[in-house]
Amino acid sequence: MILSNQYATFDWAGSRVEPTPLQEPRLLLVNHALAEELGMALSDQQWLEITSGIRLLPDMSPFAQVYAGHQFGGYSPRLGDGRALLLGEVVAPDGQRWDLHLKGAGKTPYSRFGDGRAVLRSSLREYLASEALYHLGIPTTRALCLVGSEEPVYREQVEPGAAVLRVAQSHLRFGHFEYFYYSGEAERIPALLDYLIQTQWPDLSQDQAGYAALFERVVRRTATLIARWQAVGFCHGVMNTDNMSMLGLTLDYGPYGFLDGYNPGHICNHSDHAGRYAYDQQPSVGYWNLQRLAQALSGLVPVESLRQALDGYEHALLSSFSETMRQKLGLAAWEDEDPALFRDMFNLMAAQQVDYSCWFRRLALLAPEGPVPEPLLTLLSDAGAWDDWFGRYQARLAREGRDHGDKVAQMNAVNPKYVLRNHLAQQAIERAERGDMSEAALLLQVLSRPFDEQPEFDYYAAPAPEWAGQICVSCSS
Numbered sequence: 001m002i003l004s005n006q007y008a009t010f011d012w013a014g015s016r017v018e019p020t021p022l023q024e025p026r027l028l029l030v031n032h033a034l035a036e037e038l039g040m041a042l043s044d045q046q047w048l049e050i051t052s053g054i055r056l057l058p059d060m061s062p063f064a065q066v067y068a069g070h071q072f073g074g075y076s077p078r079l080g081d082g083r084a085l086l087l088g089e090v091v092a093p094d095g096q097r098w099d100l101h102l103k104g105a106g107k108t109p110y111s112r113f114g115d116g117r118a119v120l121r122s123s124l125r126e127y128l129a130s131e132a133l134y135h136l137g138i139p140t141t142r143a144l145c146l147v148g149s150e151e152p153v154y155r156e157q158v159e160p161g162a163a164v165l166r167v168a169q170s171h172l173r174f175g176h177f178e179y180f181y182y183s184g185e186a187e188r189i190p191a192l193l194d195y196l197i198q199t200q201w202p203d204l205s206q207d208q209a210g211y212a213a214l215f216e217r218v219v220r221r222t223a224t225l226i227a228r229w230q231a232v233g234f235c236h237g238v239m240n241t242d243n244m245s246m247l248g249l250t251l252d253y254g255p256y257g258f259l260d261g262y263n264p265g266h267i268c269n270h271s272d273h274a275g276r277y278a279y280d281q282q283p284s285v286g287y288w289n290l291q292r293l294a295q296a297l298s299g300l301v302p303v304e305s306l307r308q309a310l311d312g313y314e315h316a317l318l319s320s321f322s323e324t325m326r327q328k329l330g331l332a333a334w335e336d337e338d339p340a341l342f343r344d345m346f347n348l349m350a351a352q353q354v355d356y357s358c359w360f361r362r363l364a365l366l367a368p369e370g371p372v373p374e375p376l377l378t379l380l381s382d383a384g385a386w387d388d389w390f391g392r393y394q395a396r397l398a399r400e401g402r403d404h405g406d407k408v409a410q411m412n413a414v415n416p417k418y419v420l421r422n423h424l425a426q427q428a429i430e431r432a433e434r435g436d437m438s439e440a441a442l443l444l445q446v447l448s449r450p451f452d453e454q455p456e457f458d459y460y461a462a463p464a465p466e467w468a469g470q471i472c473v474s475c476s477s
Contacts (some may be wrong), residue, residue, distance in 0.1 A: 001039040002091040003063035007099075007195065012188060013176075019053030019085055020106025020116065022149040022161055024334045026438050027051075029127060029146040029444075038144075038167070039093045050087070050146040051165045053105055060088040060100075062109035068182060069175035069242025070292050072276055077182060079175060079242050083118055086171065089199075097199055100144070104163030108464045117153045117395050120326040121429050123162040124440060128428065130166065132447045133250055133418040137219070138228045140250040141168040148432075160433060168249055172196055174293040175242035181296035189300060194338025196246060213307040215297055219290055219309045220308040220316050221248025225321035231328065232416065233259035233356040235279045237269035237473070241289045255320035255473040258419045262346070263355030268422075270472045287313050325413045328360050329393070330407040332400055341396060344389055352381045355421050355463040364411035366390070367404050368397040379463070422462060423468035452458040 008016065027048040035042065042050075049055040056062065064081040071079075077225070087100040103126070104118030127143040134140050144165045151161040172192065180188040184398060193214060194206045201217065204210040225248045229236065236243075237255035245251040248396055257268035266282040272278070277285060290313060294306040325342050349359060358379055365373040375381050397407065419444075428440040446457045454460075 001041075001093075003057055003059040003088050005059070005086065005088040007065070007086055008061045008063035008087070010123050010191065010195075010288055012185075013192070014063050014080065014086075014146065015109045015441065017062055017064045017085060017105075017108045019046070019056075019062055019102060021053040022104075022147065022163060023151040024434075025052035025054070025147045026147050027145075028124075028148045028162075028432070029440065031131070031142070031144050034142055034144055034167070037092060037094075038090055038098060040090065047145045047165075048147060049104065050400070051161065051163050053102070053147040056087065058308075062087050062102075063170070064110055065176070066110060066179060067173055067175035067242055068179035070289070071174070071176070071240040071242070072272070072274075073179075076242075078110070078179070081108055082111040082114050083108070083116045087165075091169075096169070098167045098169060101141075101166050102163060102167070103166065104161065111358075115153065117151070117161050118163060119155060119159040120148050120162040120433060121155045121159060121367060122254070122431055123164040124429055126164055126166070126310070128255055128420055128425055128440065128443060128447070130250070130251045131444055132450070133234070135448050136232055136416055136419075138232065138250060139225055139248055140233070141166045141171075141245075141472070142154070167246070168245075168251070170196065170200060172243075172246040173242050173251065174244040174246065174289060175240075176246075177293060177296040178241060181299075186299050190296070194299070199204060200247065208301065212301045212309070215294065215301055215306060216309040216312070218248065218293065219247055219313050222286050222290060223313050223316035224248065224320045227317045228283050229282060230279075230321055230345065231263075231324040232419070233279075235259070235266060235277075236269040237272070237277055238275050239282065239285045239289065241292050244286075244289050257422050257473060259356040260421060260468065262349040262356045262359070263353060264346070264350055269472060285318055286317075324414065327410060330364065330397065330402075330411040332402055332410075333401075334380065335396070338396075341389075341392060345393075349388060352385070354379050357416060357421075358461070358463055359424055360415040361412070361417050361461070364408045365414065366394065366397075368394050385455050401408070413451055417453065418446050418450045418457070420447060421464050421468065421472045422473065423433050424466050425472050426468075435451075 030047050063087040064085055066080040068077050069079050084103045085105040088100050090098050107116035123146055125147050130143045135140055144167050147163050149161040152158045153161040177189055180186055189295055193211050197204045197206055204213050213296055235257050243252040255269035259266055266279045267275050348434050362376045428443050431439045446460050
């Protein structure tokens, strides 16, 4: 383990801030498998002290980053790490570099009117979701440690405080570059780009050509990330540019949610009154956000290069999504009629609010010929409306002539049986707030194998109960 904080040498890019220790902290979760990957062989007491802000490791240099962002379409000129600190950068045994980022560390110069704290509810939600997406194969920050406290934190109501230590190869956001562009300090941007190249993409040159290639990578990674969200039914909920990763990672879990009944216009964020970040808007918002990043880089990269990279966004997203959908339906080859088959399926799903995850998982049971299996029919409010589609799909499978077992194996490898439904997270949170972490630990265990059959945990794979629709998740979550 090699610790440092190269980013903190950019004293103009933020502020050095010591964490404010949590009162009476208690260790709730440690991701020991991830810690081993990082080469951080620490005791539980050390994890408790680091994540609660009581003690730092040698060579840690806590730093609050400054950035800006377009929030719900409007520009906020100065945001930054208002409740988080970049503690340092660790080099793992395999040579991979990781940021150690502590959320809930106390006030910083960017807290505005906030208290700099996090609550157990939101911290556990981030821990659960980031690990769930990681095991689904979706790029994301990861959770390393969670600490709780009896310290009261005031949100809509008084809640117990907490802090979560997360890691990622980088926490650079689109908003970092917007901040310096719009604040009249665009001369700072090359240093940030060079830092990103040095630490992540050393094959790129630190010049105009390298910056153009970097932007093209960001476009492609963002497109494929959102395609993966769409394919698994994940809604981020608050895709502001300050929540968009330069590495194409899922970043800043707030009012996220997985689809239960399929509704393309689903809004998972109670604060999103206009539906800007609805499920079906995520692809277009991703493109809009990339346009904002392109503007911030326009003084360093030729406009034509930026335009060409942006022109590749739709193709990258659709190619990734279409390929994933082909796999999700168990198809080995591509036919020109497939887009219509997919479209008609989604229209029927929307009309009947079919459970998204259960539908794709159970669809594997359908053979190229024979009756529709009962577990699939139970998801449909009007099975007769599906007769034509089932016939077309079975004929499509028959044309390929694949072994049914091979088809099932392919589908089950990409269609998760277990996802982090909101009601499952809520149940874990309510028990955690009563001092019982057993449900959260069990849920993490189940979600670490989302594609496997785990018959003893079939409850976690069932459609959501009716009361789940009453769960309210907002930006404070």
